[in-house]
Amino acid sequence: MTSSVEQRLTAMGLELPADWAPRGQFLPFRRDGAVVYLSGQICEWDGEVTHTGPVSDTPEGIEAAHKAAQTCALNLLYRLRDACGGDLDRVDMILRLGGFVNCASGFGQSPAVINGATELFIALFGEGGWHARTAVGVCGLPGNASVEVDAIVRLKS
Structure with a gap:
């Protein structure tokens, strides 16, 4: 059975990635009751970084990095589905996102x-889906990825 969240994803022409091995020694998520803490996910697909940094301060560079952030979100959703026992309809709300952009000093x-x-x-x-958020520039990310995003999510009781 596919969740209504995954049906909406498919209707948008998007899909969740295949499983992959983390680049470091950490858990992909940690649950504390109804709260799920998701480890940061870079813009990686099929074992390859899709967008490398630093992000250029041009309309094209920002558009590409925007797409990279969406890829990070798809990776987060994949791990979140595991935390939900396979059912993304168990998500109550996205509490917080942390966003990291590989960029040069002064990138706004x-x-x-x-x-x-x-x-x-x-x-x-x-x-x-509305959440509190940070969006900060950094001088480097794993795999020289252009973007990394982490999340804190609350599940339905």
Whole structure:
């Protein structure tokens, strides 16, 4: 049985990734009651980093990084599905996103980049997709990825 969240994802022309091995020694998520803490996910698909940094401060660079943030969100959803026992309809709300953009000093477009993840969560979860958020620039990410996003999510009781 496919969750209504995954049906909306399919209707958007998107899919969750295949399983992959983490790049470090950590858990992909940790549950504490109804709260799930998701480890940061980079813009990786089929074992390859899809967008490398630093992000250029051009409309094209920001658009590409926005897409990279969406890929990070898809990776988060894959791990979240595991935390939900395979049913993303158990998600009550996205509490917080942390967004990291590989960029040069002075880059001011981190919020526009991380909107790629935010917009996907809102499209999938409606009001429950709105969240608190940070969007910061950093000088490097794993695999020289252009974007990394982590999340804190509350499940339905």
